[in-house]
Amino acid sequence: MTNMSITPLTKSLSRALLVSVLGIGSLPLHAYLKVETIPLPEGTPPEIGGLAFDPDGKLYVATRRNDIFVATPASDPNAFDWKLFASGFHNALGMEAPAPGRIVVSQMAELTEAIDTDGDGSADTYNNLNNEIGLSGNYHETNGLCPDGDGGYFIAAGTASHNGPTFWKTHGKYSKIGRRGRNYSAVQWKGWVMHFKDGILTPYASGFRMQNGILRDSKGRLWCGDNQGDFRATSPLYLVEKGNFYGHPSSLIWDKNFPKNKDPLNTPQKELDKMRTHATVLIPWSEINRSCAEPAEIPAAFGIFPGQLIIADNAGARITRIMLDEVGGKLQGSCTHFINESGLRTGNNRLEWSPDGKQLYVGQTVRGWGKPSEGIQRLSFTGKTPFDVEQIKLTKTGFELTTTLPVANLDEAEISINSFHYQDSFKYGGGQLDKKTIPVTKTAEGKANTITIDLESLKAGKVYHINIKNLKAKDGSKLHNENFYYTANQLHAAEGE
Amino acid sequence: MKYSNTIIALLLLGDLSYAQEKDAKKDKPTSIATVSYDVHPGGTVEKPLILRTYCPDPGLDDAVLGNHGKAAPTPKYSPRSGKDVKGTVQPIDGIPAAIAVNHGQKLSYVWDTTECRLLYAWKGGFLDMSPYWGDGDRGQRKGFGYTPKLDGVLTYLTKGYHPIHINGKPVGMPQYLGHSRKNNLPTFRWSANNAVISTAITTIPESADGSLRVEYRSEGDAIISYEGPSGRELEQKAPNHLIVTIMPDPTVAKFSKKEEKEFKGVTLARGEHLFTTYSCAACHSTDGGKNHGPTIKDLYGSKRMFGDQEITADDSYLYESIANPNAKIVPDYQPNYMPKFPMSADEINSLILYIKTFSKIHD
Numbered sequence: 001m002t003n004m005s006i007t008p009l010t011k012s013l014s015r016a017l018l019v020s021v022l023g024i025g026s027l028p029l030h031a032y033l034k035v036e037t038i039p040l041p042e043g044t045p046p047e048i049g050g051l052a053f054d055p056d057g058k059l060y061v062a063t064r065r066n067d068i069f070v071a072t073p074a075s076d077p078n079a080f081d082w083k084l085f086a087s088g089f090h091n092a093l094g095m096e097a098p099a100p101g102r103i104v105v106s107q108m109a110e111l112t113e114a115i116d117t118d119g120d121g122s123a124d125t126y127n128n129l130n131n132e133i134g135l136s137g138n139y140h141e142t143n144g145l146c147p148d149g150d151g152g153y154f155i156a157a158g159t160a161s162h163n164g165p166t167f168w169k170t171h172g173k174y175s176k177i178g179r180r181g182r183n184y185s186a187v188q189w190k191g192w193v194m195h196f197k198d199g200i201l202t203p204y205a206s207g208f209r210m211q212n213g214i215l216r217d218s219k220g221r222l223w224c225g226d227n228q229g230d231f232r233a234t235s236p237l238y239l240v241e242k243g244n245f246y247g248h249p250s251s252l253i254w255d256k257n258f259p260k261n262k263d264p265l266n267t268p269q270k271e272l273d274k275m276r277t278h279a280t281v282l283i284p285w286s287e288i289n290r291s292c293a294e295p296a297e298i299p300a301a302f303g304i305f306p307g308q309l310i311i312a313d314n315a316g317a318r319i320t321r322i323m324l325d326e327v328g329g330k331l332q333g334s335c336t337h338f339i340n341e342s343g344l345r346t347g348n349n350r351l352e353w354s355p356d357g358k359q360l361y362v363g364q365t366v367r368g369w370g371k372p373s374e375g376i377q378r379l380s381f382t383g384k385t386p387f388d389v390e391q392i393k394l395t396k397t398g399f400e401l402t403t404t405l406p407v408a409n410l411d412e413a414e415i416s417i418n419s420f421h422y423q424d425s426f427k428y429g430g431g432q433l434d435k436k437t438i439p440v441t442k443t444a445e446g447k448a449n450t451i452t453i454d455l456e457s458l459k460a461g462k463v464y465h466i467n468i469k470n471l472k473a474k475d476g477s478k479l480h481n482e483n484f485y486y487t488a489n490q491l492h493a494a495e496g497e
Numbered sequence: 498m499k500y501s502n503t504i505i506a507l508l509l510l511g512d513l514s515y516a517q518e519k520d521a522k523k524d525k526p527t528s529i530a531t532v533s534y535d536v537h538p539g540g541t542v543e544k545p546l547i548l549r550t551y552c553p554d555p556g557l558d559d560a561v562l563g564n565h566g567k568a569a570p571t572p573k574y575s576p577r578s579g580k581d582v583k584g585t586v587q588p589i590d591g592i593p594a595a596i597a598v599n600h601g602q603k604l605s606y607v608w609d610t611t612e613c614r615l616l617y618a619w620k621g622g623f624l625d626m627s628p629y630w631g632d633g634d635r636g637q638r639k640g641f642g643y644t645p646k647l648d649g650v651l652t653y654l655t656k657g658y659h660p661i662h663i664n665g666k667p668v669g670m671p672q673y674l675g676h677s678r679k680n681n682l683p684t685f686r687w688s689a690n691n692a693v694i695s696t697a698i699t700t701i702p703e704s705a706d707g708s709l710r711v712e713y714r715s716e717g718d719a720i721i722s723y724e725g726p727s728g729r730e731l732e733q734k735a736p737n738h739l740i741v742t743i744m745p746d747p748t749v750a751k752f753s754k755k756e757e758k759e760f761k762g763v764t765l766a767r768g769e770h771l772f773t774t775y776s777c778a779a780c781h782s783t784d785g786g787k788n789h790g791p792t793i794k795d796l797y798g799s800k801r802m803f804g805d806q807e808i809t810a811d812d813s814y815l816y817e818s819i820a821n822p823n824a825k826i827v828p829d830y831q832p833n834y835m836p837k838f839p840m841s842a843d844e845i846n847s848l849i850l851y852i853k854t855f856s857k858i859h860d
Contacts, residue, residue: 043528065630066532066548087531087681088596090549107549109594109610112675127675131610134566135593137551139629139643162576165642166568167591169554171611174566182576187566230576426579 032304032386032480035343038077038361038376041069046375048363050095050145051352052103059352060085060103061376062092064365068103068114070121073354077378086114086123093212094145094155106143106155109135109171111196132201133157133194134172134187136179138164141190144224144294146214152197154204154240156214156224159183159191159250178253181265182230182428183209191251193224193240206255207246207276212314213294213350214240218307225292225311228285231272233422233430235292236279237311237322239331247276247424269425281322281333282422282463282487283311285429288335291315293349295322301357303381304404305390310338312348312362317341319348319362325393327490334392334466334486339379347374386480387473390449392466396492398455399466400446401484405473410445413471415453419462438464460491536627537648540599542700545681548597551629552607553647554590555617555749560657562592564612564670591644592616596676598683599623604700604707605649613671613687614659615698618743620707622648652707652745660725660741661713663690667724692719707745714738747838763843768851771844780835783855790835791827797849797856801827815849 040046040061050062059080061069067087071080086103094106101116103123110131114123135141138160146154160166162182166174172187179186193214195204209232211224222240226232231248238246245252249272252264283289291314300306309322321338324331350363360379391402417440420432442454453466466484473479531546532538540546568588572581595609595616606618624645659668671689678684684697693716701708713721715737723731723741730742760767772778780790799810803825808814817824822835840848 041529043533044530045532045534063530065626066538066550067530069529082529084529084531088547088549090551109549110673124679125675125677128610128673131594131673136566136568137589137591137593137644162574162586165586165589167551167554167593167644168568168588169562169565169592170568171594172566174568176569176571179568179571180581181574186568426576428576 031342032382032384033339033342033379034382035339036077036378036380037345038080038378040375041082044069047365048350048374048376049091049093049365050105051350051361051363051376052095052097053352053355054097054100054102056100057355058097058100059361060095060097061363062089062095062105064091066090068092068095068105068123073359083121085116085121086126088126091142093142094214096145096147096153098147104129104145104153106145106153108141108143111143111145111153111155130196130199130201132172133189134170134174136160136170136174136186136190137167138186140164140183140210141187142210142212144212144214146216146222148195148197149216149220150197152195154214154216154222155194155196155201156208156211157189157192157194158208158210158212159185159248175253177263177265178250180263181250182426183248183250185250185253188254189251190254191248192254193222203254204242205240205244205246206251207244207248208238208251209248211238212292213312215295215297215309217297217309223280223295223309225283225289225295226279227291228429230426230428231424233424234285235283235289237281237283237292237295237309237335238277239280241277244277245275247272265426273424278489279487280324280331280489281335282485283320283335284432284463284465284485287483288337288485289313289316289318289320292320294351296351296353296360299353299357302353302360303358303383304385305338310351312351314347314349314366316348317344317346319344319351323390323392323484325391325486327394327488327492330490332394332487332489334484336389336481336484343377344379345375345377387471387475387477388480389468389484392484392486394458394486394488394492395452395454396494398440398453398458399464399486401451401453401466403449403451403473405475405477406449407445407451408472408474408476410443410451410471413443414467414469415440415443416467417453417455418465418467419459420465421462432463458488458491460488463487536630537623537625538599539601539623540681541601542603543680545601545683546599546623547678547681547683548599548624550597550624550626551644552592552595552597552616553624553644554592555647555651555654557592557616557654558656561614561616561655562612563658565593589642589644591642596683596685597624598698600700602649604709606653606698606709608683608685608696608698610673612659613668613673613685613689613694613696614655614661615653615696615709615711616655617651617749618653618698618707618709619647619649619651620745621650624648651749653709653743654746654749656726660723661694661739662722662724663692663694663715664720665722666690690719692717694719694721701742709743711741711743712739713741750838760847761843763846763850765847765850765854767844768847768849771840771848772851777848790830793852793855795856797853799856803828812846812849815852816845819845819848 047064052060068085070085071082090108092105092107096104105112111129113127115125140161144156185191191208193205210227214224249264252258293312293314295311298305311320318340319338324333347364347366352361362377365374387405390404393400417438420435439456464486471479570585573584575582594611595607599605605623607616625648626645629643668689674686676683676685697712720736721739732740782792785792785794826832
């Protein structure tokens, strides 16, 4: 280190040595996120179903098999003072901690409030807030949770899977018609987002398959992902609005406005397409996110990409970053990786920000899909801004990309654009259909850190794959992500319209 | 509230003395967690395990589960064609929304949040979670269903409609409200017929045969009465406070006896297996220690007095004592502690072979 004439190679070697000394050996040199692994109490299967901070900054962790632990986060990931806070939860997959010593948990059979009334550090009172969402006995009927901003909650109730049966006796009434199909809704409110407030549960939106995780963002908008499968050609991100139907038919059996004599599963696809609200962003399954889990909004304090949404990939060592755009008064947008490997494990299920917004806690579980990879990791911004595309806006003629750093060599870069679309159907998943290369007619640098891309043509209802090679920033760094996928549900009105 | 705390404290005291007894098997978990990778979770008398999971249905009748939805076989569905195809998929047995509680080897029970009642109890083990949790750390369910297996011997299986009447009327559409815990002993709260009822289920400290005490209280002045099967010991403490004592029912034990089929004839191995399965050691020590029943150490061939009659503990005496426990009560022991276990002659003779191994005298 005292050698002042370091060649680039030895320089990178010594940096590599430095990072290994610091114990973050797997951190690639370009990584802008530090990934730390936080062990749970010894002997605990760390299958994370819920993460929540209470107003005192204590972190609650719900595991799949029964327990909820609590700790005061420490800067040393190995120094968390874990204690058992509560137990007796069946597959808790949603948790909020509205007050110190009080948690609200969406478990399989009910929405439960667990309170430490005597202040001894463990819950002694377990209240059933609501159990009107049925439970058929299928393993897949999990419930996600988020606050409604007004003392109530939204509950994301997933459908059952035909890979498992129901019990002969179900909690809640059973529908023979709702039981049919691949992912089914044999008991009430499977495939719905429900609203719960002041003891009352009301249906909010339908048409979901497996919306594993739900978010109310700082603007009061409600978001959830869904999992590729039947009636889901790829992984979508939905803006959830009251009364909307999001395309998976099984839930319609419980919709009082759906004709009684109709079988949701046999409703023609064209009819479903007309009824449904489209995904705000379609996320390519293989390339970006195989199993959308919980969405989260990046707080300003994190240090990069403030206000953007991210969504965990439960079946990949990655988290997706969403870049929203407003066109014709409606939200749509694009996606890329927020983090892809770089020390992150797979099984990313739950996302929770530390109260100061500087750290992202990631709860992982795989539940038998793929290699076991479970527990808690913590992500923080290293302060070194990567050269990346921060925002993509649709223009009348193409796209405008904003980068995080000034661009050095647009003339040397290779930008190629493909378009394709997805068609949902009863079949599991779906390909990228009608794939076409769209000629780029012009690229130019606009105002600070922007690139404009003009295309020969633009069409609504398409996903545009933007691939950028050989682009460098003025500081010499290479582009962090090279692939971006823009969902163009709407186009800007043409001139004169 | 004060009064109920006193009751809980009394129950706790009882359980603590009970806990001082030697358990055949000391239980998990060593960490702060209630469960581990072990697919045989368990609690202790001092600290029961409350496990929320899908629970087995060991043969409950329809009247018990009257507030449940009723599933039906469903047509097989082809995801490839998007159509129903030939054949049906059958639902499986299981209770979706119950709570399983384990007090160690001596008591496990399932209380249901849908029916708001005790469904069944067993002893000698708890739940084998491997169908649901998978083996070891893999965490993947095994097979198509995912109800854990009952581990141990069933001692009680409820029958018919809810045994409690409120203000003289049967329980209609009960609603689970939640539960409170003291040292992990749950008291379940539920409402029905405009009354709020609490139910606490505990072992009976002085009895190790799997008897249960189910204590009902109503908040306010609703009158609770018991209208369930006869043969229960009832203690109506007040119009709104009722204690029901349930003795083990040997006739239900067959539900968890599938594994007995593996054994044939009269063998020592079978006897040892039965001794473990029925938790005989919970009452009969093998080392001479005093317990609820006489020790089996040096039992075989020993002599004992019944009134003025001296009897040798030979094969026929042991056979009679197992098949009909109340036939001869050894001085200083209580009648009605030991249940009649539903055992075949081969099983009883196998047990006798095992008991003989603890005596110096063999024939």
